[in-house]
Amino acid sequence: MQQGLGLQISTKQQLKISTQLVATMETLAAGTEELREKIKKEAETNPLLKVTEKEPSYSEFSDRYISSSGKRDNYSDSEPYDPDDSRQNWMENIVSGKESLEEHLMKQLGEISTDEETRRAAEMLITSLDKNGFLPSSPLSILPEELWDEKDAALDLIHSMDPPGIGAADWRESLILQAEEKGLKDDELRIFSDLIRYELDDLRTGKTAAIAKRLRTDEGEIEALYEFLKTLTPFPGREYSSDWEQYVIPDLSIKNEDGVLRMRINRDALPSVELDEEYMSMLSDLKGSDDKESRDATKFLKEKAASAESLINQLEARTTALEKLGALLMDRQRDFFLNGPLYLKGLTMQEAADEIGVHEATVSRIASSKYIDTDWGIYPIRNLFSTAVETADGQNMSKNAVKELIRHIIEENDTGKPLSDQKISDMLKEQGITAARRTVNKYRKELNIDSSFDRAK
DSSP states (O other): OHHHHHHHHHHHHHHHHHHHHHHHHHHHHOOHHHHHHHHHHHHHHOTTEEEEOOOOOHHHHHHHHHHHSTHHHHHHTTOOOOHHHHHHHHHHHHHHOOOOHHHHHHHHHHTSOOOHHHHHHHHHHHTTOOTTSBOSSOHHHHSOGGGGGGHHHHHHHHHTSSSTTTTBSSHHHHHHHHHHHTTOOHHHHHHHHHHHHHOHHHHHTTOHHHHHHHTTSOHHHHHHHHHHHTTSOSOGGGGGOOOGGGSOOOSEEEEEETTEEEEEEOTTSSOEEEEOHHHHHHHHHHTTOOSHHHHHHHHHHHHHHHHHHHHHHHHHHHHHHHHHHHHHHHHHTHHHHHHOGGGOOOBOHHHHHHHHTSOHHHHHHHHTTOEEEETTEEEEGGGGOBOEEEOTTSOEEEHHHHHHHHHHHHHTOOSSSOOOHHHHHHHHHHTTOOOOHHHHHHHHHHTTOOOHHHHTO
């Protein structure tokens, strides 16, 4: 009997530890808005959790708007921006009113020549889209029976509209639609689709060799498709959402201040969370009371106090982990923060994990769904990681920097004739960078730059 009881206690204790660990890992991986929602839900059911919202300033709101507008794509492509111009655009939108997704799509539908039945079906589907730009249920459940035959034509019509990926069933289908729109086809599209559907978890933790084997391709192809994936938008409708929570909020900033890099954690992005002293005092006063009502109240308050403390500890662990990662990035990507995207160095999550002293998966969680504000724009933190390309003189250069160099070569070409992928490959080789024609082709597509044939039109 005693042995069985001991095993039971041990099992329960292990389960408790695992639950706490899972909660901490989830908090590490959560983006700012996801965490705000988690805090809100906990506060609704936990009187011992005291939550104090922080009033956003004008500059915070304008930064959020800039990040969620068309400038965001530029940031992810590492292009510099003019803050004054961005704030002017923000003010103009405040005055004129931001175009909704439905308005944006209906305007396009009005400019497309199609039959009346297909147009009616498309209108009904457009008005049913959620804020992400997705259909919340099957098209046949939305359309009346007399328009069922128009479903495919109406969907094709919507899928051809801007922004790409709109009208999908979910974010996976949206990413695949965007890849098709950007020119992926045949084997490349098949591999990309399988990556999205089945391999994202392993992809995030860098298991490219195993993925390549399963998908019957080479590791370089998987890495190139992963870089391409980072240029896409999983929720295309959010750009047109007026909801406050859709704006990107940088989690930290690293900027050049008079030649010195300064890192700041954005502590105002989340509300202040602490234990409510009044309820804690009430719990203290109940100690020693032996009636059933007091015992029940004590039990309830202790459980809620433990839950509140757990959340507070998770948030503190997230901030500490973010500070460590930010310090490492400030050191390892110093040239990038001082001089711009062309100076981004190769840095893998495994290397970061080894330096910080954590597991690679932990670094992946810390970087997930988080943004960094720099002098060169706002970036997903993940964009500061990539494998290295070694130049002829032994310098470490990231793949993202190579992509940026390809962009510069194309934009600064003054020969009067668009450069082919092979010519760009040759020009990179002259600079000591080895990138095959096929690699240049992939990077160019990821940059959303047309082929030399299309650019010559």
